[in-house]
Amino acid sequence: MSEEIQLVYTGSRAEGLWVQEILKENGIGSILKDTLASSVKGGWADGSPADALLIYVENNNLEKAKSILKEYFAKRKPLKNDNDKS
Helix, strand or coil, X not given: CCCCEEEXXXXXXXXXXXXXXXXXXXXXXXXXXXXXHHHHHCCCCCCCHHHCEXXXXXXXXXHHHHHHHHHHHHHCCCCCCCCCCC
């Protein structure tokens, strides 16, 4: 990955799409990488659905994105068997 983008989220696809929407609503574009879907398309399933989605943002949005996601994770109710992803 380019040094111009940074990873801000690793988790499930379901929550990751919600996280991407939160970033979008706050004017932050993002790049998704679904490692599980990519491996399935390649002919094998590799990885866990719990951490299959990666979200990257540009460096100039990194601090704002981290702040927004920190607030989101602090407010949301934990899911059963949820690991701390923040």
